[in-house]
Amino acid sequence: GAGVSQSPRYKVAKRGQDVALRCDPISGHVSLFWYQQALGQGPEFLTYFQNEAQLDKSGLPSDRFFAERPEGSVSTLKIQRTQQEDSAVYLCASSFTNERYEQYFGPGTRLTVT
Amino acid sequence: GNSVTQMEGPVTLSEEAFLTINCTYTATGYPSLFWYVQYPGEGLQLLLKATKADDKGSNKGFEATYRKETTSFHLEKGSVQVSDSAVYFCALKGRGSFGNEKLTFGTGTRLTIIP
Numbered sequence: 001g002a003g004v005s006q007s008p009r010y011k012v013a014k015r016g017q018d019v020a021l022r023c024d025p026i027s028g029h030v031s032l033f034w035y036q037q038a039l040g041q042g043p044e045f046l047t048y049f050q051n052e053a054q055l056d057k058s059g060l061p062s063d064r065f066f067a068e069r070p071e072g073s074v075s076t077l078k079i080q081r082t083q084q085e086d087s088a089v090y091l092c093a094s095s096f097t098n099e100r101y102e103q104y105f106g107p108g109t110r111l112t113v114t
Numbered sequence: 115g116n117s118v119t120q121m122e123g124p125v126t127l128s129e130e131a132f133l134t135i136n137c138t139y140t141a142t143g144y145p146s147l148f149w150y151v152q153y154p155g156e157g158l159q160l161l162l163k164a165t166k167a168d169d170k171g172s173n174k175g176f177e178a179t180y181r182k183e184t185t186s187f188h189l190e191k192g193s194v195q196v197s198d199s200a201v202y203f204c205a206l207k208g209r210g211s212f213g214n215e216k217l218t219f220g221t222g223t224r225l226t227i228i229p
Binding site for chain 1: 118150156157158159160163203205215216217218219220221222
């Protein structure tokens with residue numbers, strides 16, 4: 001079956017531009033996560049949704065980062081006024097509800113801010 | 115808060131060598147532990163997991179045992195192959211209510227196997 005898909009796969013933005021990154025989770029997966037992976041580092045948690053409810057946004061690094069999942073399926077991560085330090089791979093993962101289930105990761109969106 | 119410390123790389127081994135990648139963790143409560151693998155050009159994949167103390171996770175010849183007394187989850191394989199070349203991430207996930215479902219990752223260990 002289809003896995004988690006993300007688009008675009010690569011994005012180059014000039015500093016100060018706004019970007020929107022899309023995640024299509026596996027059908028039926030209730031939980032959705034966003035992670036940020038800087039070069040040479042492990043992924044770091046950004047935010048978590050259960051259906052359309054954003055239950056944890058403690059990892060969002062600033063108020064320039066905003067995520068939504070309005071219908072409990074597709075999610076968008078928006079970064080306003082991008083800065084060079086936002087350059088990273090943004091990973092989306094989905095799972096069935098609760099901690100007993102594996103998180104399946106998408107291929108990521110590589111964002112480069114110039 | 116939760117944290118994971120894993121062996122820094124890169125690690126280079128000859129084919130059929132024995133592999134150990136160390137991982138230790140700090141967490142409240144009783145976390146689940148994972149090893150993820152990222153092959154070149156691919157996304158993160160779950161390699162193995164263990165959900166309670168003394169559990170052993172295994173897959174594709176890799177093993178790791180959840181050691182609560184040493185807060186460790188070291189990855190081992192008896193005979194590595196060139197196809198095992200990848201970046202390996204140790205991770206933990208807390209138990210319980212919302213907010214504990216996020217994964218906390220180590221920094222990753224790049225493994226290269228030479229023929």
